[in-house]
Amino acid sequence: MSITSEAIIRWLQRVAQILHEKREYLTQLDAAIGDADHGINMDRGFKAVIEKLPSLANADIGAILKMVGTTLVSTVGGASGPLYGTAFLRAGIVTTGKSELRENDVVEMLAAMVEGIQVRGKAQAGEKTMLDAFLPALDVARQADLDEVEMAQLLNVCCQAAEEGAQRTLSLLATKGRASYLGERSVGHLDPGAISASYILAALAEAYG
Amino acid sequence: MSITSEAIIRWLQRVAQILHEKREYLTQLDAAIGDADHGINMDRGFKAVIEKLPSLANADIGAILKMVGTTLVSTVGGASGPLYGTAFLRAGIVTTGKSELRENDVVEMLAAMVEGIQVRGKAQAGEKTMLDAFLPALDVARQADLDEVEMAQLLNVCCQAAEEGAQRTLSLLATKGRASYLGERSVGHLDPGAISASYILAALAEAYG
Amino acid sequence: MKKLINSPESVVKESLSGMQALHSNLIRVDLETQTVVRADAPIRGKVGIISGGGSGHEPLHGGFVGRGMLDAACLGEIFTSPVPNQMQAATRAIDGGAGVLYIIKNYTGDVLNFEMAAELAAAEGIEVASIITNDDVAVQDSLYTAGRRGIGVTVLLEKIVGGLAEAGAPLGIVTEMAQRVNGEGRSMGMALTSSTVPALGKATFELGEDEMEIGIGIHGEPGRRRVKLASAAEITEMLVKPIVEDLQLKAGEQVLAFVNGMGGTPLIELYVVAHELAKILRGKNITIARSLAGNYITSLDMAGCSITLLRVDDEMVRYWDAPVHTPALRWGI
Amino acid sequence: MKKLINSPESVVKESLSGMQALHSNLIRVDLETQTVVRADAPIRGKVGIISGGGSGHEPLHGGFVGRGMLDAACLGEIFTSPVPNQMQAATRAIDGGAGVLYIIKNYTGDVLNFEMAAELAAAEGIEVASIITNDDVAVQDSLYTAGRRGIGVTVLLEKIVGGLAEAGAPLGIVTEMAQRVNGEGRSMGMALTSSTVPALGKATFELGEDEMEIGIGIHGEPGRRRVKLASAAEITEMLVKPIVEDLQLKAGEQVLAFVNGMGGTPLIELYVVAHELAKILRGKNITIARSLAGNYITSLDMAGCSITLLRVDDEMVRYWDAPVHTPALRWGI
Ligand SMILES: Nc1ncnc2c1ncn2[C@@H]1O[C@H](COP(=O)(O)OP(=O)(O)O)[C@@H](O)[C@H]1O
Ligand SMILES: Nc1ncnc2c1ncn2[C@@H]1O[C@H](COP(=O)(O)OP(=O)(O)O)[C@@H](O)[C@H]1O
Ligand SMILES: [Mg+2]
Ligand SMILES: [Mg+2]
Ligand SMILES: [Mg+2]
Ligand SMILES: [Mg+2]
Incomplete structure (x- = not known):
């Protein structure tokens, strides 16, 4: 089975919903090792995305995702704005013209997102950032696709890997982003961006299922 | 019996001691309806007085009290500095050349102090100031002198009147000094200057007795 | 209590000393008398402007000493008016022979201490005028009370009157302007x-x-x-x-x-x-x-x-x- | 929480609007893009100086816009870097044809957003140079981390570099001075x-x-x-x-x-x-x-x-x- 444009729209709506619900929680996480705005930033960004969705009712997936990217870039600010923005922009580019995504398209999309985040943010795995959710998700997605696992299952393992990756940031020492200023004191706290990334992937699985 | 120069010195030492002990309490009273410094001000002033006492070992009472006045003027600041300062200066003037005070001298001294406070501060009885301790003390001292009450007893009724007068400031509405800015909210609090005045008169009775 | 201080006793003098360290081109601080004086005082023929009051209101008044504003500021302990000796020292330090205006915020303590200082200055033959600022509308004005407090207008008055004195106006004119600013x-x-x-x-x-x-x-x-x-x-x-x-x-x-x-x-x-x-x-x-x-x-x-x-x-x-x-x-x- | 605000959502814009009301002789505030621009911008032939960052650091940066300092400031939400569109709007508004210097405090968000803005400006043919301040010795500097934060030096740099640009120095010299100030x-x-x-x-x-x-x-x-x-x-x-x-x-x-x-x-x-x-x-x-x-x-x-x-x-x-x-x-x- 494949992910349709409608499922992509449902995905974004669900992301907006979750980020709104988790606004305080994400902000609290950011208060501990950052500047107490991640939930506020993401909520603002996805609210703006939702407002633009109606105008894209008949657009292809690439157009939708590019709109998400530019909207996040122009409304979120902070580190997460350019990073998520670039991720969705690149996701849009590799899905240009598509009205449905098959398993390998999803892998390609995730790979493009990760590349976008790394080109901008210059971070690697284990630096306590959103990549620590995205990278394991991409890895398992890639493997699942090789194993010809079908979509629902692929998205499930993928979101589970993201969730586990996000939870593992608890014990990591931050070397990128704002939490890096805390040095050793960053250990013992979850990375807010990794958690928001895991929500985004969880929402995709939900929207498909 | 009469009050000697030595008793005056003992008086001032006792005042300094009491004001130091009551420093926090007086400051607290001032915090409620003023600016939280009366105890600090009085303690600073009488510390300075004590330091100058040795140089006045053989001086007459007038010289000692004038020294107290100028020292308070130049170290206390605030409203209480000029008021107590002028009070002691005038007390010094009416006792110039004396090495002991009889009952009528004490009355004259108290009258001079009150006059000094009123000339400077322009307050009347019932305005919730130090005068509400001094004025009743002067009244009973005057009466006691007319009644030919002897010194110990005169000082006792005098300090008791001051104490009662100070306690009565609780229910007064302030119309002079800093507490007047509070309007109705000044009611229900003791006036710090009236309380310090009652300590000063209590110390005189103690020093004599 | 959380403050960047060394001790409650030393805060006023140390803060003044910090001002001196950073602004030695503008002011001279006398730590003994807690007075801040214009570096180029006294200025012959210029009306001197002095203000003062308790500390704790910074930058008022020490931060307003310099060309075009105050000639001197006398700082008391925290929230405690300065004593007449301080005003006396400041008056002597800045008197340029054209008289001195005291800018006093209306608080019993400030008024009484400046009043005593004015008596001392008069005894030394220095002409002193005073303006008592009382701009606080929160307090009812009345002949029978301590009256309204002096607050924000004091800053504006120090600037305007300081500018006028710098321009060479005589004491009468300077005082009149002070009254006008306080009135408006x-x-x-x-x-x-x-x-x-x-x-x-x-x-x-x-x-x-x-x-x-x-x-x-x-x-x-x-x-x-x-x-x-x-x-x-x-x-x-x-x-x-x-x-x-x-x-x-x-x-x-x-x-x-x-x-x-x-x-x-x-x-x-x-x-x-x-x-x-x-x-x-x-x-x-x-x-x-x-x-x-x-x-x-x-x-x-x-x-x-x-x-x-x-x-x-x-x-x-x-x-x-x-x-x-x-x-x-x-x-x- | 006790603050003189109407709501957390409106504080940034209302504060900017207050600045506009009091300083209309110096600055123009665009509330839509949250940018503060010199009232006399663009100035032909002068290198433009733009800085920006999250709000909550006042007077930085909006309070430093004016003659001899910044040409524009872009303000994000509280503690959140501004977005590239804001820098784009500011760059267009102040570009006098001599190029623009972005003064960026070293935070991932600020750096990334200004970087994207520089790409947009380049695409429009406006020459942009950047200085990233990183003066905070509390943070270990390292190639493998986000590096030191930009803090106090930013203020001094904006003044010194602003003065140099006002004097007519070209972009290369202005940028070099910015690097020197940051380095020292x-x-x-x-x-x-x-x-x-x-x-x-x-x-x-x-x-x-x-x-x-x-x-x-x-x-x-x-x-x-x-x-x-x-x-x-x-x-x-x-x-x-x-x-x-x-x-x-x-x-x-x-x-x-x-x-x-x-x-x-x-x-x-x-x-x-x-x-x-x-x-x-x-x-x-x-x-x-x-x-x-x-x-x-x-x-x-x-x-x-x-x-x-x-x-x-x-x-x-x-x-x-x-x-x-x-x-x-x-x-x-
Ligand atoms: N260099 C980077 N690469 C990838 N992700 C990063 C990087 N720097 C920060 N992040 C992510 O951004 C999140 C913080 O986002 P946010 O709070 O919105 O921005 P800011 O840190 O500017 O306030 C972090 O939790 C982290 O996951
Ligand atoms: N006009 C006045 N006449 C008599 N006493 C006054 C007058 N104004 C104030 N006081 C006395 O001064 C006391 C306050 O002294 P203090 O706290 O040392 O000075 P300040 O009010 O300047 O801080 C008041 O409690 C009151 O008793
Ligand atoms: Mg943050
Ligand atoms: Mg007091
Ligand atoms: Mg006081
Ligand atoms: Mg932020």
């Missing part, structure tokens, strides 16, 4: 939190999380009334209304608008108040000819603000605009 | 209390009555370490020592000394710190050539301070002294 200016303040006097070591008064004090002075005293916390718009309205009424400000008139922070309130909030103030004045067709926003007459670390409106004429504006070079206010130089 | 300046900060982000509604971190944070930035984040409250002398020593070491300041050298308050600390305390700083520098025979003390780069209502030392040469001093007229810094005009 009104203020009112409010507190979100109490300040903490170092020697006391804790807040002077307790305020609930949803309470504020309206009608405060600058000595950490509680205000006229305690009310529920409100929005910036409501608070600004509460402060501006009595000012406009008392001044009888009318459409078409011009004001110098002064939004002052009490010490612990950041500029971002003061500008929100300025926004509300501008809205109210626009609605009444009153023009903001000049303005000042920031922490200029403070109450230690108190959070809150005061608003001052001064009805200005061309002459006041001219001396407001005149060059000034002090640690806290500087332009044109 | 170091800072370190501390907090007595946490700040309170309006949208969060409570303190970002909890600190005990006898604790403080050493090595903080300006976004209300906790510092490098939490230690027992200490005296102003000890705190100043903790801040100055790593700065002097990192800068390798030597006897006989000259510095611009900047004692900055975090927003909730009154001037009386900053001067106590200045006193301690002057004592330490005197002991090392380092001269304070120029100084600045006050709340200039803040973290909302946080109590605390930062110290910045900038090793200056004659040219830096010349452009520091050059006339400036902005809402927050003014002299010579």
Whole structure:
């Protein structure tokens, strides 16, 4: 089975919903090792995305995702704005013209997102950032696709890997982003961006299922 | 019996001691309806007085009290500095050349102090100031002198009147000094200057007795 | 109590010493008498301007000493008026032979101590005039009470009168201008939190999380009334209304608008108040000819603000605009 | 939370609107894009200087827009970097044909957003250079991390580089000076209390009555370490020592000394710190050539301070002294 444009729209709506619900929680996480705005930033960004969705009712997936990217870039600010923005922009580019995504398209999309985040943010795995959710998700997605696992299952393992990756940031020492200023004191706290990334992937699985 | 120069010195030492002990309490009273410094001000002033006492070992009472006045003027600041300062200066003037005070001298001294406070501060009885301790003390001292009450007893009724007068400031509405800015909210609090005045008169009775 | 100090006893002198270290081109600080004097004082033939009061209101008054403003400031202990000897030392240090104006905020302590100082100066043959600022509309004015407090107008008056004295005006004219500025200016303040006097070591008064004090002075005293916390718009309205009424400000008139922070309130909030103030004045067709926003007459670390409106004429504006070079206010130089 | 605001959502725009109301002679505020632009921009042939960052650091950066300093400032939400569209709008508004310098504080968000803005400007044919300030010695510098934060030096750099651009220097020279100032300046900060982000509604971190944070930035984040409250002398020593070491300041050298308050600390305390700083520098025979003390780069209502030392040469001093007229810094005009 494949992910349709409608499922992509449902995905974004669900992301907006979750980020709104988790606004305080994400902000609290950011208060501990950052500047107490991640939930506020993401909520603002996805609210703006939702407002633009109606105008894209008949657009292809690439157009939708590019709109998400530019909207996040122009409304979120902070580190997460350019990073998520670039991720969705690149996701849009590799899905240009598509009205449905098959398993390998999803892998390609995730790979493009990760590349976008790394080109901008210059971070690697284990630096306590959103990549620590995205990278394991991409890895398992890639493997699942090789194993010809079908979509629902692929998205499930993928979101589970993201969730586990996000939870593992608890014990990591931050070397990128704002939490890096805390040095050793960053250990013992979850990375807010990794958690928001895991929500985004969880929402995709939900929207498909 | 009469009050000697030595008793005056003992008086001032006792005042300094009491004001130091009551420093926090007086400051607290001032915090409620003023600016939280009366105890600090009085303690600073009488510390300075004590330091100058040795140089006045053989001086007459007038010289000692004038020294107290100028020292308070130049170290206390605030409203209480000029008021107590002028009070002691005038007390010094009416006792110039004396090495002991009889009952009528004490009355004259108290009258001079009150006059000094009123000339400077322009307050009347019932305005919730130090005068509400001094004025009743002067009244009973005057009466006691007319009644030919002897010194110990005169000082006792005098300090008791001051104490009662100070306690009565609780229910007064302030119309002079800093507490007047509070309007109705000044009611229900003791006036710090009236309380310090009652300590000063209590110390005189103690020093004599 | 959390403060960047070494001890409650040393804070005033050490702070003055820090001023001296950073502004030795502008001022001379005498730590013994706690007076701040213009580096180039005395200036022959110029009317000397002296102000002073308790410490804890920084930059008032020490930060306003310098060309075009004060010749000297006398600083008492925290919230405690200075003593006459300080004013005497300052008067001697800056007297240029043209007389001296004392700018006194209306508090019993300040008035009495300056009054004694004026007596001392007169005895030394120095001509002294005084202006007592009493702009606080939170306090009812009356012959039978201590009267209104002197607050925000003092800053504006020190600048305008300082500019006039710098221009060479004689004592009579300078004093007259001081009276005019005091007459045309009104203020009112409010507190979100109490300040903490170092020697006391804790807040002077307790305020609930949803309470504020309206009608405060600058000595950490509680205000006229305690009310529920409100929005910036409501608070600004509460402060501006009595000012406009008392001044009888009318459409078409011009004001110098002064939004002052009490010490612990950041500029971002003061500008929100300025926004509300501008809205109210626009609605009444009153023009903001000049303005000042920031922490200029403070109450230690108190959070809150005061608003001052001064009805200005061309002459006041001219001396407001005149060059000034002090640690806290500087332009044109 | 006790603040002079109407709502967490409206505080940034209303504060900007208040600035506009009081300083319409100096700046134009675009509330839509949250940019503050010099009233007389664009100035043909002058290098444009743009800075920006999250709000909550007032007067930085909006208060530094005006003659002799910034041409424009882009303000994000509280503690959140502005977005590239804001920089794009500002760049277009002030470009005078001589190129534009972006002054960026080193935070991932600021760097990334300004980087995207520079790409947009390049696409429009506007020459853009960037300087990333990173003066905070509390953070270990390293190729493998986000590196040191940009804090106090940013203020000094905006003034000096602004003065140079005003004098007509080309983009290359202006950028070189920016690099030199950043290279010669170091800072370190501390907090007595946490700040309170309006949208969060409570303190970002909890600190005990006898604790403080050493090595903080300006976004209300906790510092490098939490230690027992200490005296102003000890705190100043903790801040100055790593700065002097990192800068390798030597006897006989000259510095611009900047004692900055975090927003909730009154001037009386900053001067106590200045006193301690002057004592330490005197002991090392380092001269304070120029100084600045006050709340200039803040973290909302946080109590605390930062110290910045900038090793200056004659040219830096010349452009520091050059006339400036902005809402927050003014002299010579
Ligand atoms: N260099 C980077 N690469 C990838 N992710 C990063 C990087 N820097 C920061 N992040 C992510 O951004 C999140 C913070 O986002 P946010 O709080 O919105 O921005 P800011 O840190 O500017 O306030 C962090 O939790 C982290 O996951
Ligand atoms: N006009 C006045 N006449 C008499 N006593 C006064 C007057 N004004 C103030 N006082 C006294 O001074 C006391 C306050 O002294 P203090 O706190 O040392 O000075 P300040 O009010 O300047 O801080 C008041 O409690 C009151 O008793
Ligand atoms: Mg953040
Ligand atoms: Mg008092
Ligand atoms: Mg006092
Ligand atoms: Mg942020």
